[in-house]
Amino acid sequence: MNDDKENIIVQKSYSFALQVINIYKQLIEQKEFVISKQVLRSGTSIGANVHEAVASESKKDFVHKLGIAVKEATETFYWLRL
DSSP states (O other): OGGGGTOHHHHHHHHHHHHHHHHHHHHHHTTOOHHHHHHHHHHHHHHHHHHHHHTOSSHHHHHHHHHHHHHHHHHHHHHHHO
16 A cells, blocks of 8 residues: 555554564563463554555444454553553
8 A cells, every 4th residue: 555654553553563573472482372372463453454444445434443453452452461
């Protein structure tokens, strides 16, 4: 997408996903498998849902996809706090 460079939410969610992948790798090295998978799943899902929102076909779909991204961010925060 050409708009990715101009969309701060897309940029930040992608950057966050890369950081989550690094955290996942560190947790795996420490043999923490349960939390690592949860953090990876929810943390990378944020950006996936943001990308889906950007490509949405309607305002309603856009709002719905961003709502899912917010829920995934909240879940990721929970797993990171653990």
